[in-house]
Amino acid sequence: MKKISYLELSSIFLVILITFNSGIxxxxxxxxxxxxxxxxxxxxxxxxxxFLLLTIYISNYHKELNLFEKNKHxxxxxxxxxxxxxxxxxxxxxxxxxxxxxxxxxxxxxxxHTPILITMSLLIILSIYCxxxxxxxxxxxxxxxxxxxxxxxILCNISLIGNIKIDNLLPFLKTNYLNIIISSLKxxxxxxxxxxxxxxxxxxxxxNQNKYQKSLIITYIIGTLISxxxxxxxxSILGIYLTNMYEYAExxxxxxxxLFGFLERVENIISMKWITETYIYLTLIIYSxxxxxxxKNKNTDNCISIIIGIVLVxxxxxxxxxxxxxxxxxxxxxxYIIAILFIIYILITTKIIFTxxx
Amino acid sequence: xxxxxxxxxxxxxxxxxxxxxxxxxxIAILTATEINKxxxxxxxxAEVVNPQSPDKTTYIQAPxxxxxxxGKTISEAYRQIKLSSSRYLYPDHLSILIINxxxxxxxxxxxxxxxxxxPSVRTEFNVLIGKNEDILSxxxxxxxxxxxxxxxxxxxxxxxxGITNLVTLDDMSIMYLNPxxxxxxxxxxxENDNKDSDNxxxxxDTKIDSTYKLSNLAVFKGNKLQGYLTDDESITYNLITNNVxxxxxxxxxxxxxxxxxEIITSSSKIKxxxxxxxxxxxxxxxxxxxxxxxxxxxxxxxKQLEKELSSYLKExxxxxxxxxxxxxxxxxxxxxxEIYKHDYKTYQKVKNNWYNQEFKNIKININSQINIIGKGNxxxxxxxxx
Numbered sequence: 001m002k003k004i005s006y007l008e009l010s011s012i013f014l015v016i017l018i019t020f021n022s023g024i025x026x027x028x029x030x031x032x033x034x035x036x037x038x039x040x041x042x043x044x045x046x047x048x049x050x051f052l053l054l055t056i057y058i059s060n061y062h063k064e065l066n067l068f069e070k071n072k073h074x075x076x077x078x079x080x081x082x083x084x085x086x087x088x089x090x091x092x093x094x095x096x097x098x099x100x101x102x103x104x105x106x107x108x109x110x111x112x113h114t115p116i117l118i119t120m121s122l123l124i125i126l127s128i129y130c131x132x133x134x135x136x137x138x139x140x141x142x143x144x145x146x147x148x149x150x151x152x153x154i155l156c157n158i159s160l161i162g163n164i165k166i167d168n169l170l171p172f173l174k175t176n177y178l179n180i181i182i183s184s185l186k187x188x189x190x191x192x193x194x195x196x197x198x199x200x201x202x203x204x205x206x207x208n209q210n211k212y213q214k215s216l217i218i219t220y221i222i223g224t225l226i227s228x229x230x231x232x233x234x235x236s237i238l239g240i241y242l243t244n245m246y247e248y249a250e251x252x253x254x255x256x257x258x259l260f261g262f263l264e265r266v267e268n269i270i271s272m273k274w275i276t277e278t279y280i281y282l283t284l285i286i287y288s289x290x291x292x293x294x295x296k297n298k299n300t301d302n303c304i305s306i307i308i309g310i311v312l313v314x315x316x317x318x319x320x321x322x323x324x325x326x327x328x329x330x331x332x333x334x335x336y337i338i339a340i341l342f343i344i345y346i347l348i349t350t351k352i353i354f355t356x357x358x
Numbered sequence: 359x360x361x362x363x364x365x366x367x368x369x370x371x372x373x374x375x376x377x378x379x380x381x382x383x384x385i386a387i388l389t390a391t392e393i394n395k396x397x398x399x400x401x402x403x404a405e406v407v408n409p410q411s412p413d414k415t416t417y418i419q420a421p422x423x424x425x426x427x428x429g430k431t432i433s434e435a436y437r438q439i440k441l442s443s444s445r446y447l448y449p450d451h452l453s454i455l456i457i458n459x460x461x462x463x464x465x466x467x468x469x470x471x472x473x474x475x476x477p478s479v480r481t482e483f484n485v486l487i488g489k490n491e492d493i494l495s496x497x498x499x500x501x502x503x504x505x506x507x508x509x510x511x512x513x514x515x516x517x518x519x520g521i522t523n524l525v526t527l528d529d530m531s532i533m534y535l536n537p538x539x540x541x542x543x544x545x546x547x548x549e550n551d552n553k554d555s556d557n558x559x560x561x562x563d564t565k566i567d568s569t570y571k572l573s574n575l576a577v578f579k580g581n582k583l584q585g586y587l588t589d590d591e592s593i594t595y596n597l598i599t600n601n602v603x604x605x606x607x608x609x610x611x612x613x614x615x616x617x618x619x620e621i622i623t624s625s626s627k628i629k630x631x632x633x634x635x636x637x638x639x640x641x642x643x644x645x646x647x648x649x650x651x652x653x654x655x656x657x658x659x660x661k662q663l664e665k666e667l668s669s670y671l672k673e674x675x676x677x678x679x680x681x682x683x684x685x686x687x688x689x690x691x692x693x694x695x696e697i698y699k700h701d702y703k704t705y706q707k708v709k710n711n712w713y714n715q716e717f718k719n720i721k722i723n724i725n726s727q728i729n730i731i732g733k734g735n736x737x738x739x740x741x742x743x744x
Contacts, residue, residue, distance in 0.1 A: 109477050114377035125369065170699035241535035242528065245474070255480060 017223030044187025
């Protein structure tokens with residue numbers, strides 16, 4: 001099997017770290033930490049460093065095994081399967097959240113009259129097709145798309161510099177400290193806990209394993225910076241009052257982009273970034289879930305991916321009847337579901353420590 | 359291979375965007391809207407571009423059409439327009455929104471929701487207060503569309519006179535949502551409104567009968583229009599809020615003799631400190647016209663003139679700010695916002711009594727600094743014959 005480069009690994013890792021900036025991060029924290037949301041992002045990602053280090057630690061245990069195989073190896077068949085099922089359910093919930101988030105964004109901003117089911121189906125068909133390929137192909141696609149995304153991100157942020165009003169970030173640190181901490185924990189939960197999914201790629205599949213740790217840490221710093229820049233530009237350009245009012249404040253900022261000083265109305269092209277990030281994330285989740293329900297027959301694997309995709313669309317449609325239900329789910333339930341991954345981290349790490357001691 | 363081909367065909371069929379596609383010949387480009395209210399009903403005048411035939415020999419058509427719709431909500435009024443228009447109103451190119459002062463005096467809040475909620479409307483269009491009705495119907499020379507004519511006039515006035523101001527819906531929403539600031543909007547009116555004003559005839563004579571005039575800035579308090587600033591007060595507002603690109607200062611340098619200094623660059627900063635507001639205004643000017651007997655090639659005279667101009671501007675600014683405070687008791691300058699951002703301790707003390715007591719009485723120190731950086735082609739001042 002072909003190996004994947006550390007750059008490709010970094011691109012997948014970056015997707016996991018920043019995809020929730022597409023309308024969810026700021027939505028979750030703007031009401032609690034207000035003007036100081038940028039501080040919550042910093043603290044959140046600092047807290048998340050713990051999970052990054054744990055991920056690196058877990059990856060070094062039986063480098064040839066993926067996450068699900070590691071669990072079965074560590075906890076034996078019965079408990080291992082239960083843990084894998086829990087992880088799969090959490091990944092599945094992340095997938096339906098991402099799918100609804102991006103579909104509702106497309107439907108409210110561009111395709112007002114198109115049924116959301118069609119938007120979802122289009123996205124999921126692409127993800128299923130990609131997920132039926134090997135991880136090195138997914139990694140190739142991810143690297144290509146992320147390279148385009150980063151160029152677009154840099155260009156649009158350079159053109160936004162003129163619109164930034166530092167005054168909109170004042171007064172500094174006047175939000176209740178407890179609120180900032182709560183927001184930071186939310187950020188840590190949704191952006192950094194799911195990095196567990198990167199372990200679906202066994203460390204042995206990376207071409208230059210010496211750079212594994214370094215590349216993950218550098219990518220983590222880049223991811224933190226991207227999230228921070230998005231938060232800072234949104235609040236400093238729109239001001240906290242408009243940011244609080246808009247459903248997709250990050251997208252409203254993109255409406256002010258003038259590429260090279262004259263190319264206006266490019267927000268739709270730039271927001272393709274959101275769609276491509278979600279697409280890679282969804283592909284990775286479908287791929288992981290397929291790997292968990294592993295069959296040796298390639299055709300059966302493809303069937304499993306298709307079934308997972310169909311179930312994803314049906315569940316998303318059934319669970320999220322409208323955007324208000326979705327928003328309430330994000331605010332009140334989603335965080336706690338993802339937080340279960342924290343327990344999984346602790347379980348796996350403790351077990352590895354004990355196994356090594358034995 | 360077969361399955362891949364099938365998948366491609368399915369995707370091609372799905373990617374036509376058929377649910378939301380709009381052909382160019384099926385849409386009417388909406389460029390401006392004027393909103394009025396009568397008996398709890400919104401009346402909307404929508405300016406739509408009338409596509410012209412490239413063949414110049416055909417009959418002359420009006421460059422734009424005004425459609426009118428009524429409804430309990432703005433949305434309903436727009437929908438009603440569709441009964442008389444053969445095409446779908448495409449709002450993405452909306453550049454002007456004129457709100458009639460009748461609505462502004464009642465409650466401006468009702469306007470916000472539709473435009474901010476609707477994703478097909480861009481929020482970068484300009485908002486004005488209309489002092490008359492049917493302003494958009496006026497035909498104008500040079501710029502064929504009344505919306506682009508109004509928009510260019512505001513830009514020109516803001517750039518060369520500094521009386522009016524460009525306020526987009528986003529700016530207006532920020533002013534409205536910010537509890538420490540009040541709304542201020544430019545206004546417009548028609549002068550000599552007659553029966554030909556909405557006819558192409560209005561542009562046929564060299565002396566135009568009916569024309570619109572950009573009026574002074576409209577002051578709000580909360581969600582209600584309170585009144586309009588004078589020309590001088592408008593310039594003061596724009597100077598303090600850094601909205602002046604180019605303007606003039608006319609100063610009486612001798613008895614009934616005047617000197618005009620053109621503002622080249624200006625910057626101001628509001629600095630709250632210890633329950634006082636300090637405003638620093640720095641201006642670079644060029645002497646545009648001098649009808650006094652002044653030696654403009656003498657460095658001492660220039661310094662003296664700079665001093666006089668600075669103290670003149672200081673007096674004028676103080677007077678205008680106090681007038682605005684007294685007349686409207688509306689914090690259009692955003693003093694409370696500055697206190698909130700830069701002096702949080704004072705903010706905690708004054709926020710509850712801001713309009714009742716603090717805003718009227720807060721001490722405002724103005725520090726104006728005018729530099730003369732040029733005096734035009736003439737070396738000296740206007741030396742009178744004795």
